[in-house]
Amino acid sequence: MFHRPQASLYVNDADLLAACRRRDPAALEELYLAHNGRLKSIAFHILRNRQDAEDAVQETFVKLYRGIENFQGASHVGTWLCRIVINTAYDLARKRGREPDAPEALDRAAPADRLSLRLALEGALRRVNPRHRMVFLLFEVEGLRHSEIAAILEIPEGTSKAWLFEAKKELKQMLMETRR
Amino acid sequence: MILECKDLDRALRTPELMPDMRAHAERCPACREQLHLWNEISRIAPELHEEWESPRLWTGVRAAMAAEPPPRRLPFWHFGLAAAALAALALLMIQPWTPRGPASQELLTESALAGVERAEAAYAQSIDKLAAVATRSLNESPAPLAAVYREKLQVLDSAIAELKADTAKNQYNTYLRTELASLYRQKQDTLREWLKNAN
Numbered sequence: 001m002f003h004r005p006q007a008s009l010y011v012n013d014a015d016l017l018a019a020c021r022r023r024d025p026a027a028l029e030e031l032y033l034a035h036n037g038r039l040k041s042i043a044f045h046i047l048r049n050r051q052d053a054e055d056a057v058q059e060t061f062v063k064l065y066r067g068i069e070n071f072q073g074a075s076h077v078g079t080w081l082c083r084i085v086i087n088t089a090y091d092l093a094r095k096r097g098r099e100p101d102a103p104e105a106l107d108r109a110a111p112a113d114r115l116s117l118r119l120a121l122e123g124a125l126r127r128v129n130p131r132h133r134m135v136f137l138l139f140e141v142e143g144l145r146h147s148e149i150a151a152i153l154e155i156p157e158g159t160s161k162a163w164l165f166e167a168k169k170e171l172k173q174m175l176m177e178t179r180r
Numbered sequence: 181m182i183l184e185c186k187d188l189d190r191a192l193r194t195p196e197l198m199p200d201m202r203a204h205a206e207r208c209p210a211c212r213e214q215l216h217l218w219n220e221i222s223r224i225a226p227e228l229h230e231e232w233e234s235p236r237l238w239t240g241v242r243a244a245m246a247a248e249p250p251p252r253r254l255p256f257w258h259f260g261l262a263a264a265a266l267a268a269l270a271l272l273m274i275q276p277w278t279p280r281g282p283a284s285q286e287l288l289t290e291s292a293l294a295g296v297e298r299a300e301a302a303y304a305q306s307i308d309k310l311a312a313v314a315t316r317s318l319n320e321s322p323a324p325l326a327a328v329y330r331e332k333l334q335v336l337d338s339a340i341a342e343l344k345a346d347t348a349k350n351q352y353n354t355y356l357r358t359e360l361a362s363l364y365r366q367k368q369d370t371l372r373e374w375l376k377n378a379n
Contacts, residue, residue, distance in 0.1 A: 025242070028242075029238065036238075050232060053230075054234055057237065058237065090328075090332055093328045094328050094329065130334060131334075131335060140226070141225050142229060155342070165193060168218065169189070169192075172214060175221070
């Protein structure tokens with residue numbers, strides 16, 4: 001779900017967007033602060049590298065800056081940013097011409113069995129059908145609603161639910177195989 | 181209701197069946213393990229969210245925004261010219277001096293649709309030919325770049341298939357047809373890029 005910071009300088013989303021259209025630096029920073037965490041995580045799961053993920057997020061905000069006047073506000077600005085970052089990350093992966101790096105910085109303090117399940121899940125997730133994986137990431141990892149995912153990926157809400165089920169089924173199967 | 185192992189997928193899709201499935205799982209270790217894993221996937225998934233400090237990222241974003249040229253504003257007379265052109269176009273399209281009945285209008289729409297469908301089919305066919313050339317080298321290449329291209333093409337193909345199905349249900353929807361053409365264009369660009377990189 002997309003939330004605005006509690007200490008916002010703007011009355012509502014429309015007010016914030018209007019300020020962004022005027023290229024108000026404070027409004028742009030507020031938008032950045034509200035969304036950069038999730039955008040970095042989404043980009044990371046595509047690029048598997050933090051520096052590349054940050055590059056994708058930077059490019060995303062530049063694209064927002066260029067196109068904010070054309071954004072009609074029909075969907076939430078967070079939905080729009082997610083759509084831009086996904087496309088930008090795929091383009092960046094293609095331009096860099098290399099396979100995504102190995103995952104970084106795992107939480108070594110987690111209990112061994114939980115850590116091994118998490119590692120297995122991360123590994124399995126990379127082998128899941130890309131469309132199903134993206135829905136899984138947005139729903140289960142990033143906590144978005146099916147209606148929001150449908151808007152980001154431009155698919156019907158029912159398709160989002162079906163792809164999530166398929167992703168979990170594929171993951172369950174792979175995790176069962178690693179346990180054998 | 182008494183459920184069996186073969187009902188597991190159906191139960192996972194239908195929350196109302198879950199109590200009966202759990203009752204079965206108490207007696208069946210295989211289903212118990214699968215149910216446990218199903219729940220664990222959702223429980224562990226939020227931990228895959230990646231969070232890290234990026235103290236310099238906002239500075240970079242701000243600098244990149246500042247380096248952007250200011251948005252271009254057209255002089256007011258451009259709007260006048262555009263309005264005149266639109267008015268002329270509207271006049272040409274309306275053609276008040278040409279009598280036109282509802283039957284001929286319908287025929288025109290049908291023939292226009294047939295023309296669009298022919299053009300679409302020819303365009304799709306030319307991209308298929310390009311894909312046939314590119315796919316061979318794409319599938320044979322061990323390069324990491326090939327994997328990225330394969331993945332993007334897979335996403336594009338599935339989006340094209342879905343949009344084609346939607347278009348078939350709503351033949352006169354020009355928006356859907358424009359979207360479909362845009363996806364074909366993206367596929368064409370991706371294939372061309374790959375062939376350029378591969379050679």
